Amino acid sequence: MESAPDASTSLNNREFTCPYCRLKGTVTKDVSCPNCGAPADIRLLESGNKWEELPGAKDRAVIQFSQSKVEVQGSFVPMAEFTMAAGESVWFAQHKLCYADKGISFESIDSMNGLTSLNLTGAYNQIVRATGPGHFALSDNVMGELIMLPLQTDQSIKVRNFCFVAASSNVAHGTIFHHRYMQRPKPGVPPQHDVTHYENILESKSVYRQAAEPNPARVYFHIYGGETFMPMGGHEDVFTARNGPGWVLIHSPGNTRFRDLAADESVHIHGSSLLYRDPSVQTHVVVEIPALSNDDMRDRSQIQVAAHGPGRIAVSTVFSPEAPLVRDVDGSTGYNEDTTQILDWRLR
Amino acid sequence: MEMLLCSWCHANNPQELSQCAVCGAPLNSEDRVSDSGFREAPKLRDMEEFTFSNSTLQIEGKYVPMVEINLHPDDSVYFEQHTIMAKDAQVRLTKKPLNGKRRAHGMPYSVLSASGPGFISFSRDAPGELVVMPIHEHTELDVREHAFLLASHTVDYQFVRIKGLANMVHGGNGMYLDQFTANGASGIVLIHGSGDVVQKTLAPGETIYVEAGKLLYKDSSVSLKTVQLPGISSGFLGNHVYVAELTGGPQGGRVGLQSAYHHSASE
Numbered sequence: 001m002e003s004a005p006d007a008s009t010s011l012n013n014r015e016f017t018c019p020y021c022r023l024k025g026t027v028t029k030d031v032s033c034p035n036c037g038a039p040a041d042i043r044l045l046e047s048g049n050k051w052e053e054l055p056g057a058k059d060r061a062v063i064q065f066s067q068s069k070v071e072v073q074g075s076f077v078p079m080a081e082f083t084m085a086a087g088e089s090v091w092f093a094q095h096k097l098c099y100a101d102k103g104i105s106f107e108s109i110d111s112m113n114g115l116t117s118l119n120l121t122g123a124y125n126q127i128v129r130a131t132g133p134g135h136f137a138l139s140d141n142v143m144g145e146l147i148m149l150p151l152q153t154d155q156s157i158k159v160r161n162f163c164f165v166a167a168s169s170n171v172a173h174g175t176i177f178h179h180r181y182m183q184r185p186k187p188g189v190p191p192q193h194d195v196t197h198y199e200n201i202l203e204s205k206s207v208y209r210q211a212a213e214p215n216p217a218r219v220y221f222h223i224y225g226g227e228t229f230m231p232m233g234g235h236e237d238v239f240t241a242r243n244g245p246g247w248v249l250i251h252s253p254g255n256t257r258f259r260d261l262a263a264d265e266s267v268h269i270h271g272s273s274l275l276y277r278d279p280s281v282q283t284h285v286v287v288e289i290p291a292l293s294n295d296d297m298r299d300r301s302q303i304q305v306a307a308h309g310p311g312r313i314a315v316s317t318v319f320s321p322e323a324p325l326v327r328d329v330d331g332s333t334g335y336n337e338d339t340t341q342i343l344d345w346r347l348r
Numbered sequence: 349m350e351m352l353l354c355s356w357c358h359a360n361n362p363q364e365l366s367q368c369a370v371c372g373a374p375l376n377s378e379d380r381v382s383d384s385g386f387r388e389a390p391k392l393r394d395m396e397e398f399t400f401s402n403s404t405l406q407i408e409g410k411y412v413p414m415v416e417i418n419l420h421p422d423d424s425v426y427f428e429q430h431t432i433m434a435k436d437a438q439v440r441l442t443k444k445p446l447n448g449k450r451r452a453h454g455m456p457y458s459v460l461s462a463s464g465p466g467f468i469s470f471s472r473d474a475p476g477e478l479v480v481m482p483i484h485e486h487t488e489l490d491v492r493e494h495a496f497l498l499a500s501h502t503v504d505y506q507f508v509r510i511k512g513l514a515n516m517v518h519g520g521n522g523m524y525l526d527q528f529t530a531n532g533a534s535g536i537v538l539i540h541g542s543g544d545v546v547q548k549t550l551a552p553g554e555t556i557y558v559e560a561g562k563l564l565y566k567d568s569s570v571s572l573k574t575v576q577l578p579g580i581s582s583g584f585l586g587n588h589v590y591v592a593e594l595t596g597g598p599q600g601g602r603v604g605l606q607s608a609y610h611h612s613a614s615e
Contacts, residue, residue: 059388060380071382074544076411076475077608083383094580094589099558099605101384106579126589128580135384139543139562139607143411143475 016040020054020258021150030060035247036148037061037072054256054314056145063148065168065247068132070148078146079139080165080249084132092166094126096138096251103134129169138165140251142318147256149248149276151241159237159250159276160316167239168246174238232271232283232305250276254318261309271305273319278311355379356390357482371480371536372398372407389479389545389604398480400500400536403464413478414471415497415538419464424501426461427470428452431497436466447506450524452494459505470497472540474610479539481565483530488568493524495539495564495606502535503528510572523560527568539565543608550596550603557591561609569597 017024021036028034031041037057057063057072067085072078079098082090091109100106109127130136149157151171158176167173239248252275261267261281277283283305307313351360352375354368367374373390381387392407399405402420407413414433417425426444435441440463450457462468472494483489483503499505507524528537539545541564550556550570557577566572577589594603 069383073382073386073388073546074607076477077543079544079546079607081382081384081386097559097577097589097591098562098607099556100577100591101556106577108580126580128589137384137386141543141561141608143543143608 032061051257081137086133089131098137100136144253156240163250165249171246176236252316258314263310265309268304273315275314275316277313280311386546386548416469421465424463427498433469435468439466474542476542488529491526491565497538499537500535502533541606542610555595564606565604567601570601
């Protein structure tokens with residue numbers, strides 16, 4: 001991403017369509033998008049394979065909603081500081097709270113359909129409504145970027161589990177629980193929406209052939225080994241704006257890239273790197289086993305997620321590893337040393 | 349002679365300087381405060397130098413910054429044992445007496461002193477920012493456990509244990525608060541905040557709730573109490589959220605927060 005020459009002076013107060021949140025708006029005085037806070041003085045740099053960098057909200061960007069606003073503070077682990085007008089509210093994940101003044105009133109929301117389940121650290125993941133007047137701030141715990149996702153009326157977005165920070169009060173939440181078991185697709189039937197599948201394609205032009213495991217039970221054993229691991233996480237959060245436009249604020253670990261898939265376009269990604277996607281993007285699991293596979297090599301099989309357009313997908317550069325991939329037939333090993341280290345880091 | 353006032357440590361600086369001679373904060377950057385009164389800690393420029401006593405300090409790196417000190421023969425600094433990166437062979441290390449027993453990472457907690465002359469460098473293990481806090485005479489700064497990187501020899505050190513504060517953070521029995529006091533000459537404390545660091549000056553009697561893992565430092569005049577966040581209770585057993593309630597004293601006081609929490613096992 002590069003700064004365009006003299007862009008800040010030429011863009012200030014101009015109408016523009018933000019390439020990141022896809023909404024029209026007037027560039028703010030600190031040269032950011034008024035809807036998502038992303039910098040407005042950058043030139044899109046598209047890589048050779050159509051991925052583009054998503055810069056996240058700028059440090060000190062201010063996003064107005066109703067009579068309230070949110071200001072971004074920081075650049076490593078940015079905080080979202082809310083200034084709430086009297087009677088206005090947002091809801092958020094309790095463990096993202098940094099501070100609050102006494103003017104803010106809090107209220108637990110019990111029926112958030114899955115968001116009240118256990119979070120990464122095993123504690124109860126409480127969802128809380130904060131109502132103004134007053135200030136409070138939220139942040140994640142890992143380096144990354146805050147990304148504001150504005151939603152038009154009845155528009156939905158699917159977000160990786162545990163990345164949710166806050167949402168406007170009119171945004172409804174749903175949960176997709178991912179299937180733990182892999183299923184073979186039936187001939188002639190496209191992959192079912194949101195259900196993981198085992199893709200059994202013998203021929204491939206890549207140096208790897210795609211999974212050709214003759215015994216699905218054995219594949220299941222090798223991949224999951226009895227662990228509760230799902231390539232795209234245990235669930236995805238689905239947010240939908242009701243009765244008017246709304247927004248969802250998420251924290252992307254590391255850096256973020258996005259791509260707009262055409263209707264007939266597919267791409268394979270690391271399942272747990274998927275940050276968010278339009279609901280029109282369908283996914284299923286693909287397993288690749290190295291071409292010269294034997295019993296040892298099969299343990300190094302790659303689990304990926306195939307995403308099918310049309311629609312936008314975004315990935316983040318920090319993601320959970322394929323933890324329980326390596327497990328001997330006798331079940332003696334669950335994690336290798338490197339994997340355990342990464343997991344420890346992610347759970348901090 | 350016209351002087352420039354540092355907005356971070358309030359030291360006077362000659363106009364020709366671009367950074368504060370006491371704390372290293374840039375003097376020519378905008379000091380922007382959010383609506384709630386928080387301001388970001390100054391972004392120390394990579395490789396800039398500043399001084400304390402007769403020694404020279406240099407901050408290096410952006411993501412996990414380190415500090416390198418050229419110690420004068422009359423100066424020394426103290427630090428937690430595991431934060432040392434490198435030193436000249438002639439820099440002498442001694443163990444600093446502590447006011448009690450304490451364990452960290454399953455091992456006895458110890459603080460070492462390094463005496464000049466020579467180079468010595470330090471860093472912590474988490475991405476974040478270094479904050480330079482000058483400690484003026486007869487003032488005290490309280491810092492969360494395992495956050496201070498070093499302190500100059502003119503600053504006294506002791507710690508207290510706050511029972512119960514960390515229960516909601518890592519299931520422990522409470523966290524330690526390191527207390528730095530300048531009883532003789534003034535000095536400095538360098539603090540490593542995980543993620544980004546913001547600071548607010550509380551007015552007398554003003555109260556804010558802070559998630560305990562995010563509290564980085566406070567003036568001793570700011571009182572700290574563990575309370576349940578009003579209004580939040582859910583689940584079969586009525587789970588509550590505990591936070592630190594910070595209230596400004598008669599003269600108010602500063603509160604520093606870090607945006608990320610880096611767990612350090614304490615006993």
